[in-house]
Amino acid sequence: MSYQITIQSSGHIYSAKASETVLESAISAGVNIPYGCRNGTCGSCKGDIISGTVDYGDYAASAMSDAEKAAGKALFCCAHPLSDLTIACREIDADVIPPRIMPARVERKVQLSHDVMALFLKLPSTEHLKFMAGQYIEFLLKDGKRRAFSLANAPYVDNMLELHLRLIPGGQFTEYVFNEMPDKAILRIEAPFGSFFLREDSSKPIIMVAGGTGFAPIKSIIEHMLHKNIQRDITLYWGARTLQDLYMPALPEAWAAEYPHIKFIPVLSDATAEDNWQGRTGFVHQAVLDDCVTGLADYEVYCCGAPAMVEIAHASFVKAGLPEDEFFSDAFNYAKPVANNK
């Protein structure tokens, strides 16, 4: 059974199977609507049902309130059509790169800190992954579950993928990767996913906010910009608890030393006495607000990290004048309908 979905503002029409979510059929049809987690936790895909009915599916209460649902909102990554639909949502002015399933071989693991590992995956010689800097991949596990991780390399390096994994205590997949997974292991991945990528049609200065391994997609975006010689001003704030959690500071320090348009501001929230930290302290979003006393109206923000950090950054930056549609984010989500360890 299939239905017709119309996007109100653009008039784009696409066909959707009842067995697929509104988002899945949009991706298949090459229609680019915003999304992040694909599992009902981040809220990035939220839009309005103007007409028609949907099965709302399973989602986290924090992603959509009952009041929003009653007001006609739905999460398109969870909602299945039950009739033809007219929906309202933003569309992204970029081509959708259709996700593909492919094998990937573990080339090497590099321990970056006490609990962060860089995992390098080699694709078959005939395969190249086309993606946009900032997007993520999913591992397809034998039990049918998936685990998502942001790509840390820029797209011009398209047959060796780099991921930054934080060890999640009790997390089956990351414990396996850290403790048991042999070199040359073959994994199955599906990629690329996500609408967290550089909007290249803007010339606004950029504030990047990374929390922990949220540095990975930011690294991908900055390396992509350097490769393409895009010289927009970038101020990168990297928040971590302690010094050892800033797992590769030498790289952003080198960018800042070499490129006058890049600034790097590390921020520690729980620096220890041993850290002997002389730099910025407190919450990373607050460091941005403290520095931008005249407001954020003229910026674009790219923010990636834990949901609480992304949420408070979003709310406080919009309050400080950032236009709502200039905030791009990717929040890690750990345990919802399809568990996700980004």
Ligand code: FES
């Ligand atoms: S809630 Fe739908 S993409 Fe995250």
